């Protein structure tokens with residue numbers, strides 16, 4: 001799908017990668033609804049991105065709350081109709097806590113934003129996108145951590161992002177034969193406020209050992225607008241997997257080789273799988 005001049009909804013749109021998408025989509029003549037749970041960040045993002053009468057609107061919405069997403073859908077549809085492009089970028093990170101020390105509450109918090117949040121957003125916007133009978137596209141922002149346990153400090157986050165990848169592959173299969181496509185965006189480190197926003201929101205979880213400081217290499221990491229540009233090119237090429245960082249390519253290949261090595265050497269009786 002060509003993204004120029006289209007209508008887009010971006011969750012987590014007031015933050016780094018979501019805001020990067022908004023910037024690039026506006027530059028391509030599109031209309032953008034930024035959905036975010038944080039009203040102050042929305043105001044700041046709209047002020048930063050608005051030039052003249054840009055077709056940009058900020059809507060306070062929490063992806064973990066189905067009713068809030070329904071209201072956001074009504075707000076977007078009454079203004080512009082159903083979107084052509086839905087970018088699900090809202091996310092949450094917990095760092096420094098071994099998975100054995102995760103409390104049920106911490107697991108719920110991680111999965112609620114990263115997985116259920118995407119599913120809620122899709123439930124809100126996909127029916128309208130399908131009903132239009134026009135090409136549309138969904139971008140689910142996973143992470144390289146959705147394909148690899150990149151380091152042991154983010155094991156729980158990795159589990160949630162693996163779930164995002166599994167959910168997205170299932171949805172892509174269900175969307176086959178429709179006009180709505182799907183891409184999984186899997187960036188490595190990106191220079192955003194993710195470590196700060198996530199730390200703020202997980203303060204109440206009482207997780208000893210949780211790391212709250214931003215990694216030193218964040219400032220030299222890839223910029224959100226660059227990630228968004230790569231992603232939009234991937235959408236236009238109809239890529240299901242959009243990987244932005246080559247650095248761990250060999251580790252990724254090794255993982256898949258290890259999985260293949262786990263296949264039995266003997267032939268199983270005929271089974272569906």
Ligand SMILES: NC(=O)c1ccc[n+]([C@@H]2O[C@H](COP(=O)([O-])OP(=O)(O)OC[C@H]3O[C@@H](n4cnc5c(N)ncnc54)[C@H](O)[C@@H]3O)[C@@H](O)[C@H]2O)c1
Nearest residue numbers: 012015016017037062063090091143189190192193194197
């Ligand atoms: N920054 C990285 O290094 C990196 C790498 C790979 C993937 N990602 C993923 O990219 C996505 C965006 O992260 P970012 O780095 O731009 O972070 P960010 O904190 O700058 O932006 C995330 C935005 O999501 C919003 N948000 C959080 N919970 C929400 C909720 N429940 N409802 C609505 N909005 C909510 C926040 O207010 C924030 O504005 C996340 O899914 C993250 O997992 C980030």
